[in-house]
Amino acid sequence: xxxxxxxxxxxxxxxxxxxxxxxxxxxxxxxxxxxxxxxxxxxxxxxxxxxxxxxxxxxxxxxxxxxxxxxxxxxxxxxxxxxxxxxxxxxxxxxxxxxxxxxxxxxx
Amino acid sequence: xxxxxxxxxxxxxxxxxxxxxxxxxxxxxxxxxxxxxxxxxxxxxxxxxxxxxxxxxxxxxxxxxxxxxxxxxxxxxxxxxxxxxxxxxxxxxxxxxxxxxxxxxxxxxxxxxxxxxxxxxxxxxxxxxxxxxxxxxxxxxxxxxxxxxxxxxxxxxxxxxxxxxxxxxxxxxxxxxxxxxxxxxxxxxxxxxxxxxxxxxxxxxxxxxxxxxxxxxxxxxxxxxxxxxxxxxxxxxxxxxxxxxxxxxxxxxxxxxxxxxxxxxxxxxxxxxxxxxxxxxxxxxxxxxxxxxxxxxxxxxxxxxxxxxxxxxxxxxxxxxxxxxxxxxxxxxxxxxxxxxxxxxxxxxxxxxxxxxxxxxxxxxxxxxxxxxxxxxxxxxxxxxxxxxxxxxxxxxxxxxxxxxxxxxxxxxxxxxxxxxxxxxxxxxxxxxxxxxxxxxxxxxxxxxxxxxxxxxxxxxxxxxxxxxxxxxxxxxxxxxxxxxxxxxxxxxxxxxxxxxxxxxxxxxxxxxxxxxxxxxxxxxxxxxxxxxxxxxxxxxxxxxxxxxxxxxxxxxxxxxxxxxxxxxxxxxxxxxxxxxxxxxxxxxxxxxxxxxxxxxxxxxxxxxxxxxxxxxxxxxxxxxxxxxxxxxxxxxxxxxxxxxxxxxxxxxxxxxxxxxxxxxxxxxxxxxxxxxxxxxxxxxxxxxxxxxxxxxxxxxxxxxxxxxxxxxxxxxxxxxxxxxxxxxxxxxxxxxxxxxxxxxxxxxxxxxxxxxxxxxxxxxxxxxxxxxxxxxxxxxxxxxxxxxxxxxxxxxxxxxxxxxxxxxxxxxxxxxxxxxxxxxxxxxxxxxxxxxxxxxxxxxxxxxxxxxxxxxxxxxxxxxxxxxxxxxxxxxxx
Numbered sequence: 001x002x003x004x005x006x007x008x009x010x011x012x013x014x015x016x017x018x019x020x021x022x023x024x025x026x027x028x029x030x031x032x033x034x035x036x037x038x039x040x041x042x043x044x045x046x047x048x049x050x051x052x053x054x055x056x057x058x059x060x061x062x063x064x065x066x067x068x069x070x071x072x073x074x075x076x077x078x079x080x081x082x083x084x085x086x087x088x089x090x091x092x093x094x095x096x097x098x099x100x101x102x103x104x105x106x107x108x
Numbered sequence: 109x110x111x112x113x114x115x116x117x118x119x120x121x122x123x124x125x126x127x128x129x130x131x132x133x134x135x136x137x138x139x140x141x142x143x144x145x146x147x148x149x150x151x152x153x154x155x156x157x158x159x160x161x162x163x164x165x166x167x168x169x170x171x172x173x174x175x176x177x178x179x180x181x182x183x184x185x186x187x188x189x190x191x192x193x194x195x196x197x198x199x200x201x202x203x204x205x206x207x208x209x210x211x212x213x214x215x216x217x218x219x220x221x222x223x224x225x226x227x228x229x230x231x232x233x234x235x236x237x238x239x240x241x242x243x244x245x246x247x248x249x250x251x252x253x254x255x256x257x258x259x260x261x262x263x264x265x266x267x268x269x270x271x272x273x274x275x276x277x278x279x280x281x282x283x284x285x286x287x288x289x290x291x292x293x294x295x296x297x298x299x300x301x302x303x304x305x306x307x308x309x310x311x312x313x314x315x316x317x318x319x320x321x322x323x324x325x326x327x328x329x330x331x332x333x334x335x336x337x338x339x340x341x342x343x344x345x346x347x348x349x350x351x352x353x354x355x356x357x358x359x360x361x362x363x364x365x366x367x368x369x370x371x372x373x374x375x376x377x378x379x380x381x382x383x384x385x386x387x388x389x390x391x392x393x394x395x396x397x398x399x400x401x402x403x404x405x406x407x408x409x410x411x412x413x414x415x416x417x418x419x420x421x422x423x424x425x426x427x428x429x430x431x432x433x434x435x436x437x438x439x440x441x442x443x444x445x446x447x448x449x450x451x452x453x454x455x456x457x458x459x460x461x462x463x464x465x466x467x468x469x470x471x472x473x474x475x476x477x478x479x480x481x482x483x484x485x486x487x488x489x490x491x492x493x494x495x496x497x498x499x500x501x502x503x504x505x506x507x508x509x510x511x512x513x514x515x516x517x518x519x520x521x522x523x524x525x526x527x528x529x530x531x532x533x534x535x536x537x538x539x540x541x542x543x544x545x546x547x548x549x550x551x552x553x554x555x556x557x558x559x560x561x562x563x564x565x566x567x568x569x570x571x572x573x574x575x576x577x578x579x580x581x582x583x584x585x586x587x588x589x590x591x592x593x594x595x596x597x598x599x600x601x602x603x604x605x606x607x608x609x610x611x612x613x614x615x616x617x618x619x620x621x622x623x624x625x626x627x628x629x630x631x632x633x634x635x636x637x638x639x640x641x642x643x644x645x646x647x648x649x650x651x652x653x654x655x656x657x658x659x660x661x662x663x664x665x666x667x668x669x670x671x672x673x674x675x676x677x678x679x680x681x682x683x684x685x686x687x688x689x690x691x692x693x694x695x696x697x698x699x700x701x702x703x704x705x706x707x708x709x710x711x712x713x714x715x716x717x718x719x720x721x722x723x724x725x726x727x728x729x730x731x732x733x734x735x736x737x738x739x740x741x742x743x744x745x746x747x748x749x750x751x752x753x754x755x756x757x758x759x760x761x762x763x764x765x766x767x768x769x770x771x772x773x774x775x776x777x778x779x780x781x782x783x784x785x786x787x788x789x790x791x792x793x794x795x796x797x798x799x800x801x802x803x804x805x806x807x808x809x810x811x812x813x814x815x816x817x818x819x820x821x822x823x824x825x826x827x828x829x830x831x832x833x834x835x836x837x838x839x840x841x842x843x844x845x846x847x848x849x850x851x852x853x854x855x856x857x858x859x860x861x862x863x864x865x866x867x868x869x870x871x872x873x874x875x876x877x878x879x880x881x882x883x884x885x886x887x888x889x890x891x892x893x894x895x896x897x898x899x900x901x902x903x904x905x906x907x908x909x910x911x912x913x914x915x916x917x918x919x920x921x922x923x924x925x926x927x928x929x930x931x932x933x934x935x936x937x938x939x940x941x942x943x944x945x946x947x948x949x950x951x952x953x954x955x956x957x958x959x960x961x962x963x964x965x966x967x968x969x970x971x972x973x974x975x976x977x978x979x980x981x982x983x984x985x986x987x
Contacts, residue, residue: 073135
């Protein structure tokens with residue numbers, strides 16, 4: 001597998017999955033993102049991103065137990081994989097290194 | 109209050125979304141909804157719907173391909189499971205397969221019969237262009253529809269109209285004796301035919317030239333089998349046959365045997381040109397010829413009919429002037445007319461039943477009856493299958509539950525159940541072919557036809573059978589398949605009522621089954637009773653112990669000695685020489701006039717039979733007024749009428765009167781008859797018709813000799829008579845028949861139909877009972893424990909039997925209520941076809957209901973009593 005790409009929103013979702021660790025499922029991710037981004041996000045966008053990063057192998061999923069709410073539907077929990085973590089690290093490294101090259105300019 | 113997310117949107121999501129994502133998406137959507145709904149339910153609903161729509165994108169839409177991945181493996185499994193299920197429940201499989209097989213076999217036989225009846229005359233290449241000219245004649249009080257025309261009708265039409273390509277005539281000749289070695293053999297199906305016979309009908313010629321075959325007098329055309337009978341080969345053109353021991357005929361052509369589905373079954377043809385009357389230019393009489401017209405392609409038969417009527421009128425005019433001294437206009441103004449109509453060749457067999465038909469035809473009514481019976485039988489068998497499958501659903505429910513839990517989708521289950529039903533149908537079809545094969549000889553005997561098994565070879569039949577298997581499989585399998593596959597796994601696995609014990613649908617089907625059976629029972633009873641009525645009806649003469657001897661005309665001078673010798677034979681009570689008998693078709697109609705002015709308006713057409721002085725006592729007919737003929741010359745101008753004729757004439761005292769008729773003699777053109785006696789009405793044609801006016805004239809007709817026998821040893825009387833015959837006329841075959849048998853033959857088709865209906869009705873009842881038996885077995889099995897407990901608590905055998913039978917009997921009672929009016933209506937319609945008929949009795953329908961009830965009770969109680977007698981210890985321990 002060559003260099004995998006990761007879109008901006010996908011990266012945010014992946015970060016959120018990593019941040020929520022074992023508690024990451026659709027709505028939790030949605031709420032986390034909305035809180036951080038301070039804007040409304042549609043759940044479908046989250047699902048699209050989740051499916052994509054799962055296909056790319058950055059996260060894996062499992063079903064949780066049946067609960068009383070959600071109409072009896074099980075939650076699907078996502079956990080970041082080693083590949084995903086490495087991807088995040090690489091992204092972070094990349095951004096950091098570029099960021100460091102920025103001359104110290106003061107904007108007053 | 110809890111607000112649910114919009115169901116419509118959720119359904120839409122479920123419809124398109126791939127199953128592996130569905131639960132997560134649904135769950136998340138609902139969770140989001142539940143949060144949002146606390147602020148605004150309306151907004152939340154909109155947002156929910158909007159989100160659902162946003163999922164409608166390729167990643168989330170179901171793949172349409174994923175079903176195919178291991179279809180082969182699944183079908184292999186379906187077959188294996190299907191086979192195991194059949195093998196496991198041998199009893200049910202036997203009932204299902206056996207019932208379906210019997211039903212299919214019955215359908216196949218009926219199909220053969222119906223197809224054969226519908227295929228009449230279709231073998232003619234020009235069948236769609238051949239029409240028979242029929243006449244309708246109204247003449248004073250005579251009104252008749254006949255299948256025949258005057259001699260020159262066809263010939264004239266051919267020369268007058270360019271639309272007509274060819275014409276040909278047929279007329280029944282009767283029989284003659286053909287000499288083979290020293291013996292004479294009777295050939296009974298001889299026809300007069302025109303030389304154009306082969307231009308119109310498709311009768312393939314094996315040897316000889318069809319163009320010239322019937323152009324010379326004393327020639328004869330034989331069918332293949334007749335040629336083989338006398339020469340053992342078919343290449344016999346140019347050879348001669350000795351006919352009636354005196355004349356010789358030259359064989360000019362040999363044709364293939366006429367197919368059994370032709371409306372005539374002649375075995376030899378002789379040329380019409382020998383018959384002088386066949387070329388007479390008479391239009392107002394001599395209607396004796398079945399005339400066929402071959403129209404050119406594209407000619408409309410309706411316009412042709414109009415044209416032909418014009419032609420008929422033109423030629424009638426001079427005849428009417430000559431015979432009744434009236435112009436056509438005057439004739440028509442009296443309300444009298446001659447009309448011609450065209451009957452399509454292929455309609456003759458099923459739609460035409462007129463005087464003058466060459467052979468007795470079939471009846472469309474019976475085709476309908478049989479088709480309905482076939483459909484009934486098939487439905488009854490299918491219903492059995494459906495009922496047993498759904499009834500057994502309790503046993504299968506668990507299987508369905510487990511399968512669903514293991515991931516089986518609904519369509520997998522449907523496929524599985526359909527595979528099972530197809531498998532059952534396939535076995536049933538194979539079995540039914542065997543049953544058909546075995547029952548064909550019997551069926552042939554019953555129908556008087558000769559079907560063979562070769563019909564199976566044709567591609568269309570095989571195609572039809574495969575089609576039928578699939579249709580029956582689908583029909584019988586679909587309900588169980590959809591019903592069973594809809595079970596909720598949780599409900600069935602928990603053992604609660606995922607299925608209902610009482611199925612309205614099932615009960616409806618059983619009610620339908622029994623309605624059909626009761627209908628058939630009632631129909632059969634009515635047909636049977638009507639046949640019995642005909643058989644036992646006082647016909648006005650006695651047909652018991654009457655021997656009819658044929659070929660009397662061959663005796664010549666030997667007739668008187670033969671008669672004298674016969675009276676010496678022990679057991680012979682009387683004899684009469686005449687061919688006019690109540691049971692055969694030697695008939696002659698003459699116009700009689702009540703006054704010597706011969707006013708055509710007063711003419712009546714009367715059957716006039718030529719008989720001798722011994723006729724009335726020999727036939728046991730009663731003279732109600734006047735006297736019988738005396739032997740000798742004195743009574744040659746006497747006439748005896750039947751009651752119908754006397755009533756028709758409407759005179760106070762008929763015996764005082766005279767009747768007149770035209771003769772062929774130039775010297776005395778009018779013959780005057782004294783009415784000397786009146787004979788009690790007797791039936792001389794089918795009981796479907798009213799007794800017609802009839803007159804006996806004194807004379808000699810050598811069409812047959814009837815011997816009245818009074819002996820318990822019929823065989824020895826016949827032997828003695830035969831010995832007399834042999835001593836007087838060596839070389840002629842001694843042929844005889846019994847009058848009661850001839851009478852039976854008159855009603856042969858009715859009897860055949862009656863027998864067939866009885867058999868198929870019994871079959872349908874049998875199949876119904878098979879189903880009921882299966883259901884009863886199942887229900888008792890289900891309630892084994894209940895019965896055990898009831899017995900322990902002191903229930904009686906009778907009580908338990910009643911308990912188990914009650915539900916079924918209720919259904920049968922409902923079926924009786926449904927079937928009775930329908931049966932009444934249909935049998936009433938059928939009986940309208942008979943002038944002499946039984947009246948519909950209420951007890952017939954009650955009887956039919958009771959029979960159905962009785963059979964159902966018998967079937968059910970067999971199981972019920974078995975269950976009731978069972979030792980409760982066993983049933984309660986059976987876990």
